[in-house]
Structures are given as C-alpha cells and as structure tokens.
Amino acid sequence: MAQNIGTLVTAAIRPNDSLDLIASAYANEIMGGLHRATASTDRDAIITARREWGMMCYVINEDKMYQLSYNNSSTLLTDNSNWIEFTGGGGNGSVIHLDAYTIDGHGYTASGTNTIPSYSQDALYIVNFTSPNVGASVSLDIDSLGERVVKKTDGSSLTHISTSELTTNYQYYITYNGTEFELLNPGSGGGSGLSNKYYIGSTENVTVPSSNQYWIYGDLTLDGVLDNYGHVVVANGSLNVNSGSFNDYGTYSNIYFAEINGLGQTNYVPRWLTSYMLTASSSIYDDGNQVNISAPTFSVSSNLLLSNGANDGYILTSDSNGVATWQQGVTKYSATFSFGANATQSIAHNLNSSAIIFNFWDEDTGFPATVNVHKYDLNTIEVMSTVAVANGRVVIIS
Numbered sequence: 518m519a520q521n522i523g524t525l526v527t528a529a530i531r532p533n534d535s536l537d538l539i540a541s542a543y544a545n546e547i548m549g550g551l552h553r554a555t556a557s558t559d560r561d562a563i564i565t566a567r568r569e570w571g572m573m574c575y576v577i578n579e580d581k582m583y584q585l586s587y588n589n590s591s592t593l594l595t596d597n598s599n600w601i602e603f604t605g606g607g608g609n610g611s612v613i614h615l616d617a618y619t620i621d622g623h624g625y626t627a628s629g630t631n632t633i634p635s636y637s638q639d640a641l642y643i644v645n646f647t648s649p650n651v652g653a654s655v656s657l658d659i660d661s662l663g664e665r666v667v668k669k670t671d672g673s674s675l676t677h678i679s680t681s682e683l684t685t686n687y688q689y690y691i692t693y694n695g696t697e698f699e700l701l702n703p704g705s706g707g708g709s710g711l712s713n714k715y716y717i718g719s720t721e722n723v724t725v726p727s728s729n730q731y732w733i734y735g736d737l738t739l740d741g742v743l744d745n746y747g748h749v750v751v752a753n754g755s756l757n758v759n760s761g762s763f764n765d766y767g768t769y770s771n772i773y774f775a776e777i778n779g780l781g782q783t784n785y786v787p788r789w790l791t792s793y794m795l796t797a798s799s800s801i802y803d804d805g806n807q808v809n810i811s812a813p814t815f816s817v818s819s820n821l822l823l824s825n826g827a828n829d830g831y832i833l834t835s836d837s838n839g840v841a842t843w844q845q846g847v848t849k850y851s852a853t854f855s856f857g858a859n860a861t862q863s864i865a866h867n868l869n870s871s872a873i874i875f876n877f878w879d880e881d882t883g884f885p886a887t888v889n890v891h892k893y894d895l896n897t898i899e900v901m902s903t904v905a906v907a908n909g910r911v912v913i914i915s
Contacts, residue, residue, distance in 0.1 A: 530542065545567075546567070547567065548566065548567050548568070548569055549567075549568070549569030549571070549572040550569075550572060550573070551572070551573045551574070551575070552567075552572065552573070552574040552575070553574065553575050553577065554574055554575070554576050554577070555576075555577050555578060556576065556577075556578045556579075557576055557578075557579065557583075557600075559576075560574045560576055560583060560597075560600065561597040561600070565594055565595055568585060568594045568595075569585070569594075570585055570586075570587045570594070571584065571585065571586075571587070572584070572585050573585075573603065574600070581602055581603075582602070582603040583600045583601065583602055583603060584600070584601055584602075584603040585599055585600055586599050586600075586601045587599070588634070589601050589634055590634075612640070612641045612643065613629050613633065613640055613641070613642050613643070614642075614643045614644075614645075615627035615628070615629060615642055615643070615644045615645070615659065616644075616645050616647055617644050617645065617646050617647065617657060618647050618648070619646075619647075619648055619650070621651075622648070622649070622650050622651030622652055623650065623651070623652045623654050623655060623656065624655075624656045624657075624658065624664060625646065625655070625656065625657045625658070625667075626657075626658045626659075627644065627657065627658070627659050627660075628659070628660055629659065629660055633659065633660050633662070635662060636659070636662055636665065636693045637693060638692070638693050638694065638695055640692075640693065641690065641691075641692060642659070642690075642691040642692070642693075642698075643688050643689070643690060643691075644657070644688070644689045644691050645685070645688055645689075646683045646684070646685060646689065647685060648685065649681050649682075649683050649684050649685065650678065650680065650681060650682065650683045651680065651681065651720065652680060652720055652722075653677050653678065653679060653680050653720070653721060653722025653741070653742065654666075654677070654722070655667045655678045655683065657691075657698055665693070665696070665697055665698050666697045666698070667691070667697070667698040667700055668697055668698070668699060668700065669682075669699075669700045669701070670699045670700065670701060675697070675699065676724035676726055676744065676746065677722045677724050677742075677744060678700070678722075679721070679722060679723060679724065680720055680721045680722065680741075689701070713731055713732060713733060715733050715735060715736065715737055715738065716737075716738050716740075717738070717739050717740065717741040717742070717743055717761060718740055718741050719740040719741055719760060719761065720741065721741035721742070722741060722742040722744065723741070723742070723743050723744070724743075724744045724745075724746070725743070725744070725745045725746060725747040725748070725749060725767065726746055726747055727746045727747050727767065728747060729746075729747040729748070730747060730748045730749075730750060731745070731747065731748070731749045731750065732750045732752065733749075733750070733751050733752070733754065734752050734753060734754065735752075735753060735754040736751075736754040736755050736756075736757055737749075737751050737754065737755075737756050737757065738757040738759060739756075739757065739758045739759060739761035739762065739763055740759050740760045740761045741761045742761055742762050742764065743761070743762070743763050743764070744764045744766070745763070745764065745765045745766060745767045745768075745769065746766050746767045747767045747768070748767055748768045748769075748770070749765070749767070749768070749769045749770070750769075750770045750771075750772065751769075751770070751771050751772075752772050752773070753772075753773055755771070756769075756771065831843045831844060832844055848868055848914075848915045849868075849912065849913060849914045849915065850866035850867070850868055850911075850912070850913040851910070851911065851912045851913075852864070852910075852911055853880055853908055853909060853910050853911070854900075854909050854911060855906070855907050855908065855909070856888075856900075856902035856905060856906040856909050857902075857905050858902065858903065858904050858905045859901060859902075859903060860901065860902070861899050861900070861901045862899070862900045862901070862902075863893070863897060863898075863899050864897065864898050864899070864900055864911060864913075865896060865897045866896060866897070866898065866913045867896045868895075868896065868913065868915040869895050869896055869915075870895060870915040871892070871895055872915070873892075873898075873913050873914065873915055874913070874914040875890050875898070875911075875912070875913055876911075876912040876913075876914075877900070877909060877910065877911055877912070878909070878910050879906050879908065879909060879910075880908040880909065880910045881907065881908050886902060886904065886906050886909060887902070887903050887904070888900050888901060888902045888903070888909075889901045889903075898913070
C-alpha cells in the first residue's frame with residue numbers, strides 16, 4: 518500500500534472538549550460532502566480539488582439542493598452541467614416537475630430544470646399541460662430526447678387519450694414504461710374519459726376500457742375512432758362506420774327490443790317471460806295482464822302460444838284500437854237430404870248454439886227451395902219443404 522502524501526494525522530481531528538464552541542472542520546473547505554453556496558454561480562465556482570462525484574450543494578437563493586451527478590452531461594468534474602436538482606432520490610429515481618407546451622394540440626414539449634440524460638422507468642414526472650389537447654393522438658418530448666406516445670392507464674390497461682381530455686386543471690402523474698408514457702389523471706381515478714356519444718366526430722378517439730360497457734340506443738355513427746376493449750352495445754339501431762374506424766378488441770352486440778306500450782308505463786317491456794320480447798323462433802307467453810301492441814307491426818313465423826283465456830274453438834281477434842280478446846270461432850254443418858212434399862225432416866247439427874243461420878237449396882238445379890224451419894233445441898232443428906226435393910242441401914252456420 519502506497520504511503521499517503523500531505524499533512525498526515527493518525528487520529529481524527531476533534532475539539533479539545535465536546536462542549537467547545539468551535540467547528541472541527543468547514544464543510545465548504547473539504548473534498549466532497551455537503552457544501553453551501555449563496556447562488557448557483559457560487560456553486561459552480563467550487564474548485565476541482567474540492568469536487569467529488571455525488572457531493573451535494575445547497576443553494577440558499579433558490580432554496581434547492583443539487584448533486585454532482587456522474588455523466589449527466591459529461592464525465593468531467595469541472596462540467597457544471599453535471600449539477601442536477603436533488604428532490605429526495607438520486608439520479609434516475611427522482612421526481613421531476615415539467616410544464617408541457619403544444620402548438621398543434623397533439624405534440625407536447627417540456628424541459629426540466631436540469632437536462633435529463635434519458636427517459637427513466639424509475640422517475641416520476643409531474644406534468645402541467647398548459648393547454649388542452651385537440652386530438653386523440655398525444656405525444657410528449659422531454660429535453661429533446663424524442664417524442665413518446667402518451668396513453669392513460671386505469672391500472673389494468675393502456676388506452677388512448679380522448680379529445681380535449683387533457684386540461685389545465687390537473688398536475689398529471691406520468692411514468693415511462695420503456696416505450697410509452699403512462700398517464701394517471703388524479704381528477705378521475707383511471708381517467709377513462711368515457712362519455713357515451715351516438716356520433717363520434719372525425720377528430721375524436723373514444724376508448725372503451727376493459728370491464729366497461731358503452732350502450733347506445735339507436736344508430737351509432739363513426740367519423741372518428743372507437744377502440745373497444747370492453748363491451749359496445751347498440752340497441753334498436755345500427756353501427757354506421759363512415760370515414761372513421763371501429764377497432765373491436767372486446768365484445769360487440771347489436772340487439773333489438775319490441776316497444777310495448779301498456780301496463781301503466783310507456784315502453785314497459787319486462788312483462789314477457791321469454792328472454793327476448795318478441796322473437797320468430799320461440800313461443801311468447803302472456804302473463805295474464807293486458808298488453809297493447811301498436812305500430813310498427815311485427816310478424817312471428819313459428820308457433821304463437823297465448824294460452825291465457827283460450828278455449829277450444831275460440832279465436833283471438835282485436836277491435837279498431839288493437840285490443841285483442843278471445844272470441845268463439847265460426848262453425849258450420851252441411852249435409853244433403855231427400856224431402857217429400859210437406860214432410861218434416863229432423864236434422865241434428867250438434868252445434869250447441871241457439872243462434873244459427875240456415876240455408877237450403879236444390880243441389881241438382883242449384884236454385885233455393887222454400888222450407889219452413891223449426892228449432893227444436895241447441896243441437897236439433899225440424900225442416901219441412903213445401904215441394905218434393907230429391908237432393909236438398911242444408912247448410913247451418915253457428
């Protein structure tokens with residue numbers, strides 16, 4: 518081991534007594550350690566012999582602490598550009614406050630108090646955007662290190678920033694993942710910026726995050742971009758992609774419901790027991806309440822089961838207001854008989870009705886014949902012809 522050169526001591530330099538009111542050394546006169554300067558010019562004037570990588574210097578006029586950081590600008594101890602503000606962590610593990618400016622509302626630039634050597638995944642950037650973004654594509658360039666896309670995070674996924682989502686009301690927390698900047702909006706948690714709109718304009722980019730639903734009743738029209746990582750639902754309408762695009766990374770559903778007016782509330786639909794209100798492939802069950810179905814009309818191609826109130830021989834009919842009721846169906850009896858002149862014929866029609874319509878004609882000539890009809894009971898009548906008819910047709914309608 519080489520012999521040290523200089524004034525050599527074999528023990529620490531200390532006062533005679535721990536209560537002596539003197540300093541054992543002056544910080545500004547030693548190599549490295551913690552120095553103090555009135556202004557940054559005094560800090561920069563620290564001589565080379567007292568400089569050491571990692572040393573600290575407190576600047577009184579700025580009320581800031583600086584660290585001499587190796588290779589921040591160069592590997593020269595005399596390079597004052599290697600002084601960087603110390604904010605609680607060393608080197609890349611620091612917190613950096615930035616003001617970001619933009620000309621076109623898309624690309625932002627910012628400069629740190631001290632130039633940073635590279636984007637760090639260990640640094641936290643607190644960014645004030647001095648004006649809102651006017652488009653959905655946002656990038657940030659810090660200290661001319663190159664543009665990087667800025668996306669927002671909800672803790673589980675990265676999505677595009679929506680048009681005009683960035684405001685001047687927040688200090689945004691931003692980190693770097695090695696490829697992109699990740700932004701957390703403290704004013705809205707994950708900051709999804711999700712606002713359901715049935716028209717997305719050409720300058721807009723709407724993102725549906727995972728575990729979110731985007732419901733639109735009626736048509737959804739895209740001249741801008743809709744990125745779907747969750748679930749987009751268009752009910753009783755269509756998805757119309759004009760000059761925009763629909764990037765579906767999640768689930769898309771297009772569903773239709775019949776509008777049913779009745780049961781005391783407009784468009785009240787859950788009274789049907791089937792999964793969908795009206796379908797062409799399954800039966801529809803009435804729950805016993807009156808339901809008025811109005812325009813537009815609908816058709817059902819398979820069996821329609823409306824069992825409540827139905828009896829054999831009855832039909833479902835409606836009045837001019839569309840109110841449907843069960844009515845007894847029309848039935849008839851038809852047969853031919855040989856009649857003698859002024860002879861009575863007993864006919865059992867078995868229609869079980871007191872209200873019947875009777876018709877009679879000569880089947881051979883096709884002309885009606887004169888007869889007298891007497892109702893015997895609900896199922897039988899007696900017919901007497903005034904002339905002989907060898908082949909008489911009897912038709913009875915209930």
